[in-house]
Amino acid sequence: MSEFKYDLGILGLGYVGLPLAIYSIEGGLKVFGYDINSEKVSKLNNGQSPIEDISNETLKKSLKSNLIFSDDSSTLAECEHIVISVPTPLTDFKPDLSYVISAAKEIAKNIVKGQVIILESTTYPGTTTEVLIPEIEKTTDLVVGEDIFVGYSPERIDPGNKEWNFKNTPKVISGINEKSLNKIKSFYEQIIEVVVVTSGTKEAEMVKLLENTYRQVNIALINELAILCNMLDIDIWEVVDAAKTKPFGFESFRPGPGVGGHCIPIDPKYLSFKTRQIGKPVRFVELAQEINNSMPSYVVNRIIERMNILGKPMKGSKILILGVAYKKDISDTRESPAIDVIENFLAKGVEIAFYDPFVDNLKVNNSEIKKEVNLKNFDDYDMHLLHTPHSEFVKLNLSQYNVPIFDATGSDFIDDAERI
Ligand SMILES: NC(=O)c1ccc[n+]([C@@H]2O[C@H](COP(=O)([O-])OP(=O)(O)OC[C@H]3O[C@@H](n4cnc5c(N)ncnc54)[C@H](O)[C@@H]3O)[C@@H](O)[C@H]2O)c1
Known part of the structure; x- marks a missing residue:
C-alpha cells in the first residue's frame, strides 16, 4: 500500500x-x-x-x-x-x-x-x-x-x-x-x-520529433505536388486516391491550406534548434516549413485568380471562411493557417467572416473577426472558402447557395467547388 x-x-x-x-x-x-x-x-x-x-x-x-x-x-x-x-x-x-x-x-x-x-x-x-x-x-x-x-x-x-x-x-x-x-x-x-x-530519455524525446517531422515533411511534399499538378492541369486528388490503393510502401497525405496546431508547425523547430547546436541544420525540416508556410498565400492567390475570372475585384468583396480551427472537429485555432489566410485577405481590403461550429471568437492582428451565425446569410458572400472540413459541414449542403466555393480541403461532399 x-x-x-x-x-x-x-x-x-x-x-x-x-x-x-x-x-x-x-x-x-x-x-x-x-x-x-x-x-x-x-x-x-x-x-x-x-x-x-x-x-x-x-x-x-x-x-x-x-x-x-x-x-x-x-x-x-x-x-x-x-x-x-x-x-x-x-x-x-x-x-x-x-x-x-x-x-x-x-x-x-x-x-x-x-x-x-x-x-x-x-x-x-x-x-x-x-x-x-x-x-x-x-x-x-x-x-x-x-x-x-x-x-x-x-x-x-x-x-x-x-x-x-x-x-x-x-x-x-x-x-x-x-x-x-x-x-x-x-x-x-x-x-x-x-x-x-x-533505452533512454533522449531516444523517447526523439521519437516524438521523428513522428511529427515525418508528418510535416510528407504534408509539404503533397502540398508542393498539389501546386505543380495544378500548373500541369493534373487533378492531385485523383492522383492521391489512385496512389493510396497501393497496399505497401505508400502512405497517403492530402494537400491543404497549411499546417496548424500546437505540434506539427512547432515540434520540428525544436529538432532543428537542437541540431543547429551541433552546427547541422535538418534540411528536410526547413524546406518543409517553407513550403507549408507558403500554402495560405497560395490559397489566397488561387482565390484571387478565381475572382478575376468571375470579374470581381478583391477590394470590398466578401469572403466567408468555413472552419477556422487547425483541423477537423475541434475548436483549437492555435497556429491555424486560417489566421494567415485571413490576414492576407484583410491586407487586400477583403471583408471576412467565418463560420465554425466549434469556434466562437477569432482575433487576427488584435481585431475580432465577424462570426457568421445565420445560414440564411450565406448567400451574401462573393466566395465561400472551405478551410477546415468539420463533419457538420456535410449537412450544410453548400451547393444550395449561389456562391462559388473554393475547397482547400479536398472534401468529397462538394461537387462543384474549385479545389486546391
Ligand atoms: N495538443 C496536442 O494535441 C498535443 C499532442 C501531443 C503532445 N503535445 C504536447 O503536450 C504539451 C502540452 O500541450 P497541450 O496542448 O496540452 O497544452 P495546453 O495549452 O492545452 O495546456 C497546457 C496547460 O498547462 C498550464 N500550465 C502552464 N504552465 C504551468 C505550470 N508551470 N504548472 C501547471 N500548469 C501550467 C496552462 O495553463 C495550460 O492549461 C506541449 O508540449 C505539447 O507540444 C500536445
Missing part, C-alpha cells in the same frame, strides 16, 4: 493533461490536477470541459470519483507519480522551456522521497537530463535515480480522433535508469494497453 494519497499528480490541464486525468480515473487511479490558470481550474471543478474529447458529463462523473483540480501546487507532495504536460511553445522562433522550468520548480518545492516524475511535454532530445533534472536538483538533496525517479514519455494524443485514444494508442516510455524505468512502466501499464520502452 502506497503512503501517497494520490496515484497521480498532473501539471498542466490542457489537451494532454486533462485526458490523462480522466483516463487515469477510469483506470481506477486517484488523481490530482494542478494548473496555474485559476479560471480554468474553477471551470473544471464546475464540470465545464474546455476540450471536445472530454464531455462535461464525463468530467462531472470523474469529479465524483477520485479527481480534484487546484491552482495550489502543495498537494503535489501527496502524489506518487507526477506528470508534466505544460506547453512548450516557440518564443522569438526559439524553443521556450520556461513552462517546463516553472513546473520543475513547483515539483521541487513539494518533492517527497519515492516520487516518480515524468515529462510528457514535447521537447528536444536532452531536455529531461539537461533541463528538468538540474532544475529539480537546485532545491533538493534527494538523489535523482535513487530517492526520486525520472523519465520521459511523449504524448501521442490526437484531438478529435474517435478511433485512437489515450488508452489504445501505444505509449513510448523511458527512464533515466532501470529503477526509474521499472516504476514508470508499472505506472503506465495500469492505464495504457501497450507500452513501448526505449
Whole structure:
C-alpha cells in the first residue's frame, strides 16, 4: 500500500493533461490536477470541459470519483507519480522551456522521497537530463535515480480522433535508469494497453520529433505536388486516391491550406534548434516549413485568380471562411493557417467572416473577426472558402447557395467547388 494519497499528480490541464486525468480515473487511479490558470481550474471543478474529447458529463462523473483540480501546487507532495504536460511553445522562433522550468520548480518545492516524475511535454532530445533534472536538483538533496525517479514519455494524443485514444494508442516510455524505468512502466501499464520502452530519455524525446517531422515533411511534399499538378492541369486528388490503393510502401497525405496546431508547425523547430547546436541544420525540416508556410498565400492567390475570372475585384468583396480551427472537429485555432489566410485577405481590403461550429471568437492582428451565425446569410458572400472540413459541414449542403466555393480541403461532399 502506497503512503501517497494520490496515484497521480498532473501539471498542466490542457489537451494532454486533462485526458490523462480522466483516463487515469477510469483506470481506477486517484488523481490530482494542478494548473496555474485559476479560471480554468474553477471551470473544471464546475464540470465545464474546455476540450471536445472530454464531455462535461464525463468530467462531472470523474469529479465524483477520485479527481480534484487546484491552482495550489502543495498537494503535489501527496502524489506518487507526477506528470508534466505544460506547453512548450516557440518564443522569438526559439524553443521556450520556461513552462517546463516553472513546473520543475513547483515539483521541487513539494518533492517527497519515492516520487516518480515524468515529462510528457514535447521537447528536444536532452531536455529531461539537461533541463528538468538540474532544475529539480537546485532545491533538493534527494538523489535523482535513487530517492526520486525520472523519465520521459511523449504524448501521442490526437484531438478529435474517435478511433485512437489515450488508452489504445501505444505509449513510448523511458527512464533515466532501470529503477526509474521499472516504476514508470508499472505506472503506465495500469492505464495504457501497450507500452513501448526505449533505452533512454533522449531516444523517447526523439521519437516524438521523428513522428511529427515525418508528418510535416510528407504534408509539404503533397502540398508542393498539389501546386505543380495544378500548373500541369493534373487533378492531385485523383492522383492521391489512385496512389493510396497501393497496399505497401505508400502512405497517403492530402494537400491543404497549411499546417496548424500546437505540434506539427512547432515540434520540428525544436529538432532543428537542437541540431543547429551541433552546427547541422535538418534540411528536410526547413524546406518543409517553407513550403507549408507558403500554402495560405497560395490559397489566397488561387482565390484571387478565381475572382478575376468571375470579374470581381478583391477590394470590398466578401469572403466567408468555413472552419477556422487547425483541423477537423475541434475548436483549437492555435497556429491555424486560417489566421494567415485571413490576414492576407484583410491586407487586400477583403471583408471576412467565418463560420465554425466549434469556434466562437477569432482575433487576427488584435481585431475580432465577424462570426457568421445565420445560414440564411450565406448567400451574401462573393466566395465561400472551405478551410477546415468539420463533419457538420456535410449537412450544410453548400451547393444550395449561389456562391462559388473554393475547397482547400479536398472534401468529397462538394461537387462543384474549385479545389486546391
Ligand atoms: N495538443 C496536442 O494535441 C498535443 C499532442 C501531443 C503532445 N503535445 C504536447 O503536450 C504539451 C502540452 O500541450 P497541450 O496542448 O496540452 O497544452 P495546453 O495549452 O492545452 O495546456 C497546457 C496547460 O498547462 C498550464 N500550465 C502552464 N504552465 C504551468 C505550470 N508551470 N504548472 C501547471 N500548469 C501550467 C496552462 O495553463 C495550460 O492549461 C506541449 O508540449 C505539447 O507540444 C500536445
